Amino acid sequence: MIEALYIHIPFCRHICAYCDFAKVMTGSFSHEKYLNVLLSEIEDLKIPDDSLKTIYIGGGTPSELSYEELDMLLSYLHSHFPSVEEFTMECNPESLNEEKVSLMKETGINRVSLGVQTRDESILRILNRSHNNFDVDRALSLLKEKGIDNINLDFIYGLPSSSSKTLEEDLEYVKNSGCKHVSFYSLQIEEGTLLYNQNYQGLSEDEYREQYDFIKERLKEMGYLRYEVSNFSLPGYESKHNLTYWHDLQYYAAGLGAASYIGKERRINTKSMTSYLKKEFHPKLDILTPEDEEMEYLMLNLRLVSGFSLQEYENRFQKDFLSSYQTQIKKVQDYVQVKNGYFSLKEEYIYTMDSILLDLIS
Ligand code: SF4
CATH class of the missing domain: 3.20.20.70 (Aldolase class I)
Incomplete structure (x- = not known):
């Protein structure tokens, strides 16, 4: 829901x-x-x-x-x-x-x-x-x-x-x-x-x-x-x-340039007011592949200090994160941690997350 x-x-x-x-x-x-x-x-x-x-x-x-x-x-x-x-x-x-x-x-x-x-x-x-x-x-x-x-x-x-x-x-x-x-x-x-x-x-x-x-x-x-x-x-x-x-959960959106995430679709409405007022929303539509969905999940959740629950990840993607990403995790092992069933970046590295994420998802 x-x-x-x-x-x-x-x-x-x-x-x-x-x-x-x-x-x-x-x-x-x-x-x-x-x-x-x-x-x-x-x-x-x-x-x-x-x-x-x-x-x-x-x-x-x-x-x-x-x-x-x-x-x-x-x-x-x-x-x-x-x-x-x-x-x-x-x-x-x-x-x-x-x-x-x-x-x-x-x-x-x-x-x-x-x-x-x-x-x-x-x-x-x-x-x-x-x-x-x-x-x-x-x-x-x-x-x-x-x-x-x-x-x-x-x-x-x-x-x-x-x-x-x-x-x-x-x-x-x-x-x-x-x-x-x-x-x-x-x-x-x-x-x-x-x-x-x-x-x-x-x-x-x-x-x-x-x-x-x-x-x-x-x-x-x-x-x-x-x-x-x-x-x-x-x-x-x-x-x-x-x-x-x-948390990479779904949301509705309405209005000029508004972005929604429903099902597998990410939509962004037109930024032209003239079109919008004519109800021509011309949304830019991205249909996520399973790989896109997984990448987005990681990139968004790792912005959070708490990171993500390994169990939730498994429920959503039907696989174990730590074994599926074993090789990549090795590359970034100094910057990440597993704590109480959550995978996250260590606090001191959150600011420089972009380069760490790149290694993790490549
Ligand atoms: S111009 Fe941009 S930053 Fe300024 S009030 Fe409007 S939306 Fe906010």
């Missing part, structure tokens, strides 16, 4: 300098028309009643919808999927207000992922973000006041003009915020983004590594457990929805 649904809301007030997500400027297309197509796409998925455990509304900027638009979306989801246990919405601080947060609470949103990126306002301007520190403080108070206290703060490290002082201040903010979850992603310079066009070179490998290690150590001191390469939480507050991806 599929237990997770991802929904994409592509509207953004500004286009951030590093962003290559599927998005359009707020108001450049009819929000109402988009929501109508989106809801009919969800209807067509024919999701069985009471099957969903998690919904994640991402973007773009879901909180950029007006109160009425948000009501249309959230009321539909709340009434159709009452069994949902974790209901997350991504929000940008500047687009939240008291009315929207009350509505979110009433319609079952119980987890918010807030885009902070950094507390250094001069860097926020370089990134073309449209919020400032006051917006973040106000959004956090509002969410807590209305009873939504399962909050993730989203940060980026390796930013232009950042220094160890920037990280110190970002981490100090996390410490004082009392938030249950925090993500620190490294800045990626993707083709077509403003930073790419400005020929921004980013940090060296060693500098990224240094910043990452600093973040990881400080968060550990504060009681945040790293459970995935870039994700840290207080005990019991790991993102259930995102664990669906890393």
Whole structure:
């Protein structure tokens, strides 16, 4: 049974300098028309009643919808999927207000992922973000006041003009915020983004590594457990929805550019809003071979500090992992471990997992 649904809301007030997500400027297309197509796409998925455990509304900027638009979306989801246990919405601080947060609470949103990126306002301007520190403080108070206290703060490290002082201040903010979850992603310079066009070179490998290690150590001191390469939480507050991806379980998805995994099929909807509004979803379709499925399972699960259960692997692929991969495991034996029936990378090597995985699956 599929237990997770991802929904994409592509509207953004500004286009951030590093962003290559599927998005359009707020108001450049009819929000109402988009929501109508989106809801009919969800209807067509024919999701069985009471099957969903998690919904994640991402973007773009879901909180950029007006109160009425948000009501249309959230009321539909709340009434159709009452069994949902974790209901997350991504929000940008500047687009939240008291009315929207009350509505979110009433319609079952119980987890918010807030885009902070950094507390250094001069860097926020370089990134073309449209919020400032006051917006973040106000959004956090509002969410807590209305009873939504399962909050993730989203940060980026390796930013232009950042220094160890920037990280110190970002981490100090996390410490004082009392938030249950925090993500620190490294800045990626993707083709077509403003930073790419400005020929921004980013940090060296060693500098990224240094910043990452600093973040990881400080968060550990504060009681945040790293459970995935870039994700840290207080005990019991790991993102259930995102664990669906890393455990390589199936999920539905709807919206512009949204990616789903159903049966053996991975689909990605069109990123053209004009096509999407005509219900021409033109999904890019990958049908997984048994080998693809196994590779994906390993690559995703080994992002997790816990790794994967050898028994679960055997149930899914009908073979014993340790004997099937005996030769490859020998090549990477210094970096991996078997503990309590789980196979995982040793903690200190999770950051450099790509090269280890390559040896393991080749
Ligand atoms: S708000 Fe998010 S989705 Fe929108 S442009 Fe910025 S990074 Fe991209």
